[in-house]
Amino acid sequence: MADRADLLQGTLDLLILKTLVLGPLHGWAISKRLRQLSDDVLEVGQGSLYPALYRLEDRGWIRAEWGTSPEAGGRRAKFYNLTADGRKQFAAERSQWRLFSTAVERVLKAT
Amino acid sequence: MHPAIRRMLRRLRALTHRDTLEQELDDEVRLHVSLEAAELARLHNLSPDDARRRALLAFGGIERYKEAHRDARGVRWLDDLQQDVRYAARALGRSPTFTISAIAILALGIGACTAVFSVIDAVVLSHLPYPHDDRLIQIFERNSPTNQWPLSVADFQAIESWQQTFTDVGLLRQADVPVATGGEPQRLSVGYATSGFFRALGVTPVVGRGLGAADDPPGAPPVAVVTHRFAADHLGGANAAVGRSVDVDGVAYTVVGVLDPSVTRLAGRRGDVWPDARLKPPQRRGPFGLVVIARMKDGVTMDDAARDLARVSRREFVVWQASFQDRDATLVPWSLRRVMLGDAPKTLILFGAAVVLVMLIAVANVAGLMLVRAAGRWREVSLRAVLGATRGRIARLLVTESLMVSLAGAAAGIALGILGVRVLQVVGPQVSRLGDAHMHVRAILFAVGLALVAGIVIGAYPVLHLARAGAAGGVLGGERSVGGTRRTHAVRAAFVVAEFALALPLLAAAALLLNSFVRLQRVNPGFDPAHVFTMSVSLPSGRYADDTAIATYWTRALNNVRTVAGVVAAGLADQLPLSGGNLDANNFDLVDRPVPTGTAQPVTPWTVVTSGYFSALGVRLLDGRMFTPTDTGGPNPVLIVSRSWAHKYFPDGTAIGRKLVSGGCTSCPPSTVIGVVSDVTYTNLGDVPEGAYEPMTQGWGRTLALVVRTKGDPAAAIPGVSAALRSVEPSVTLADASPMAERFSASIADPRHVASLVAGFALVAALLAAIGVFGTLSYTVSMRRREIGVRLALGAKRQAVTGMIVRRGMAHAALGAALGLVAALVATRWLTSKLFEVSPADPLTLGAVIVGLLVVALAASWAPARRAAAIDPAEAIRAELTG
Numbered sequence: 003m004a005d006r007a008d009l010l011q012g013t014l015d016l017l018i019l020k021t022l023v024l025g026p027l028h029g030w031a032i033s034k035r036l037r038q039l040s041d042d043v044l045e046v047g048q049g050s051l052y053p054a055l056y057r058l059e060d061r062g063w064i065r066a067e068w069g070t071s072p073e074a075g076g077r078r079a080k081f082y083n084l085t086a087d088g089r090k091q092f093a094a095e096r097s098q099w100r101l102f103s104t105a106v107e108r109v110l111k112a113t
Numbered sequence: 114m115h116p117a118i119r120r121m122l123r124r125l126r127a128l129t130h131r132d133t134l135e136q137e138l139d140d141e142v143r144l145h146v147s148l149e150a151a152e153l154a155r156l157h158n159l160s161p162d163d164a165r166r167r168a169l170l171a172f173g174g175i176e177r178y179k180e181a182h183r184d185a186r187g188v189r190w191l192d193d194l195q196q197d198v199r200y201a202a203r204a205l206g207r208s209p210t211f212t213i214s215a216i217a218i219l220a221l222g223i224g225a226c227t228a229v230f231s232v233i234d235a236v237v238l239s240h241l242p243y244p245h246d247d248r249l250i251q252i253f254e255r256n257s258p259t260n261q262w263p264l265s266v267a268d269f270q271a272i273e274s275w276q277q278t279f280t281d282v283g284l285l286r287q288a289d290v291p292v293a294t295g296g297e298p299q300r301l302s303v304g305y306a307t308s309g310f311f312r313a314l315g316v317t318p319v320v321g322r323g324l325g326a327a328d329d330p331p332g333a334p335p336v337a338v339v340t341h342r343f344a345a346d347h348l349g350g351a352n353a354a355v356g357r358s359v360d361v362d363g364v365a366y367t368v369v370g371v372l373d374p375s376v377t378r379l380a381g382r383r384g385d386v387w388p389d390a391r392l393k394p395p396q397r398r399g400p401f402g403l404v405v406i407a408r409m410k411d412g413v414t415m416d417d418a419a420r421d422l423a424r425v426s427r428r429e430f431v432v433w434q435a436s437f438q439d440r441d442a443t444l445v446p447w448s449l450r451r452v453m454l455g456d457a458p459k460t461l462i463l464f465g466a467a468v469v470l471v472m473l474i475a476v477a478n479v480a481g482l483m484l485v486r487a488a489g490r491w492r493e494v495s496l497r498a499v500l501g502a503t504r505g506r507i508a509r510l511l512v513t514e515s516l517m518v519s520l521a522g523a524a525a526g527i528a529l530g531i532l533g534v535r536v537l538q539v540v541g542p543q544v545s546r547l548g549d550a551h552m553h554v555r556a557i558l559f560a561v562g563l564a565l566v567a568g569i570v571i572g573a574y575p576v577l578h579l580a581r582a583g584a585a586g587g588v589l590g591g592e593r594s595v596g597g598t599r600r601t602h603a604v605r606a607a608f609v610v611a612e613f614a615l616a617l618p619l620l621a622a623a624a625l626l627l628n629s630f631v632r633l634q635r636v637n638p639g640f641d642p643a644h645v646f647t648m649s650v651s652l653p654s655g656r657y658a659d660d661t662a663i664a665t666y667w668t669r670a671l672n673n674v675r676t677v678a679g680v681v682a683a684g685l686a687d688q689l690p691l692s693g694g695n696l697d698a699n700n701f702d703l704v705d706r707p708v709p710t711g712t713a714q715p716v717t718p719w720t721v722v723t724s725g726y727f728s729a730l731g732v733r734l735l736d737g738r739m740f741t742p743t744d745t746g747g748p749n750p751v752l753i754v755s756r757s758w759a760h761k762y763f764p765d766g767t768a769i770g771r772k773l774v775s776g777g778c779t780s781c782p783p784s785t786v787i788g789v790v791s792d793v794t795y796t797n798l799g800d801v802p803e804g805a806y807e808p809m810t811q812g813w814g815r816t817l818a819l820v821v822r823t824k825g826d827p828a829a830a831i832p833g834v835s836a837a838l839r840s841v842e843p844s845v846t847l848a849d850a851s852p853m854a855e856r857f858s859a860s861i862a863d864p865r866h867v868a869s870l871v872a873g874f875a876l877v878a879a880l881l882a883a884i885g886v887f888g889t890l891s892y893t894v895s896m897r898r899r900e901i902g903v904r905l906a907l908g909a910k911r912q913a914v915t916g917m918i919v920r921r922g923m924a925h926a927a928l929g930a931a932l933g934l935v936a937a938l939v940a941t942r943w944l945t946s947k948l949f950e951v952s953p954a955d956p957l958t959l960g961a962v963i964v965g966l967l968v969v970a971l972a973a974s975w976a977p978a979r980r981a982a983a984i985d986p987a988e989a990i991r992a993e994l995t996g
Contacts (some may be wrong), residue, residue, distance in 0.1 A: 030144065030145040052138075
């Protein structure tokens, strides 16, 4: 699958946090949002999404709440929401990522 | 909330709300799959079923994902543990005989260890109930490395005035005297103490005040502190006690304070009432026998204290040179803790060693059983391995199983231990603070720790072996392949050998102690205890102030007692035989052969008696004459000595007519030896029975021991004799009336208790060793059933089969006994101080122990051997063909 990219170790947390910046989402919506935003390039294995969500919740960056989902026809769904700590963490991880990616880019551009 | 705390709460919730969390997880996954399916159906125009299948596929295995999620939740280990425990419980439940015997054996070992640990912890390891108990010392006087004695008032006052290393010095004189609070006087323990005694210990009353320095001078108003118990029993409670008056041996003391309810002893000495000692200025260096304690200043070491006391000794010597010439006598400090412990650590270490051996044998035993059991499970474990259980998982199952056995053993062991502590308190030796021992948290942790170690040890070999087997995959090999491996055989044999090797030293120690006890019991104390009873009699001091009144009472009382029906003879003494360490002894100097100036005078037990005492006790006159009523001292005091004394100091000639000066009194007239009587042991049975007697007519006491010989049962005469004593003086205090035989058996109670406890442990050890050899041989027989059947079919004699099995058991037992003998020869040397007339390497005792242990092994081997011989060859071979 050349048009699909494996997630770099450690970037999943950053991406999940990013999807939640705009508002609470449930698990499936997070994976769909990731697919959409990356134009189907990034595919998060469900096997890693949910453990990652649990991990983030454990660290206190996101908070889970049960609500009803309109797209699921009013069924119960677990919505994940960014906490204040999560926002800070997202900002920190984002700037770190930018630093890293520009550095990598610079190295690759060098002739 | 702190992240760590929040995380902990989450984990906790994960444990407590497992079902809810599982349900939520399930819901979440379900929703995900259905939304994904709907999406796929919409995008790719799939039928709902296909879409669902693809969604599931994309999800990548729901169960696997749930596992991953559970791992992240951190509860995986708990699920596994629960599963392991459930499985192990099922497996153990399938073989109840094994389970129950393993638990019982371990409970025995753990229980014994825990009980002894509790006692050691309370007696040896814990602090004295005084602040900074490491700074407390008791002071003794010593003139040679082996001879030391407690102090005198002169010593105490010298230390108090000249010492530089102590914050406080205190004195205690303990006595059993009549105590009255209005009604009948009762004989109670009284501790006459100086105020420094309380200050040094750091003990203050809970109600009222303690003794102060102002109470110490002889002219001060008499005051006393009492125990909480005494206040409750006699003075209407702690709060009502202060200000009340207590009559102690004829002196009225005002109660000023009540001690804490937990205090019944101070510095290890019992006392119900603690009056101020109000010391009078001494006239001479002696008499000795007082407890002097001190608290060292901060930073002062034992060596500093010893140097300080040596300096005080030199200065004091000059003051009392006229009455005390022993220049070598030096004041020495001993840690109060050590004094109070006495030789308890040695006895308790003996018990400790015994229970450790029992525990090791128990572990070897259960490990052996475990091995037999593991062999039987070969097929099951192999199957598990084939079905995909990892080696680690199999090992964990087996370890869980052995830990469950050992923890169950610990639970039962703790219950046994509680019982054991009570048993040790009842039948244990006289050890200070033994009564404080109980099963507390430390002891329970100790038991659990012991169980964990035991569980790992007993599970270790089967785990190593079976886990290896799991990899080898021996499904087809069947149990014989593991039951029969040389290595397993060797390990099992090693366990049996070890059990016997461990049991032998314990049995040897028990046999030596019992042998020694029997010899001690046969020692002639110098009197016939049958038909004799003794009783302590005290006169109230108020009405009996002068010697004439006292002498008149005793003379009339003795005459009355002799007329009581059944009384054959009666006499009085100031102390009784077999008094152990609480004996009055006196120093003396022979006029013919005085000791060189500045050296120690000899010391001998010194008893003041009426002449009736000898006939009541059955002591015979061997030479010279008895006391007569005219031996009233004055310028010509007289003495009677024991045969051993006469033999020791005058081996070649008669002791009659010799003169000596006693008590270091150079100005007193010398006493003349007028008679030699047969030996009586005054200290402990087995000690040299020497002694000297002074006639009561040279000085009567107010508290004396009455010795009465009767025609029939001595106890039956006690009421009549008591009435006779009271008919002369109704307010006389009587106490401790008991047959002499009881005193005799009480005097050897400690050796009896030590010997019987060690014997108890040894019996358990022998029993466990027997179970070990029985279990192993039984297993061998069942494994070799077919082979034995073939042998029998081929004409082997049944006796030969029996012999083969018995020989195997005996070989292991004999090897173990031989190894144990070597260990015993090394270890029992340590018992020397506890043995009487028995060498720690006594060949007869050790030989008997070996024979005894081998007989036990023979008996244990017999049943499996008989079963082997009874095998029906036809059936065994049929089993071989069809099996």
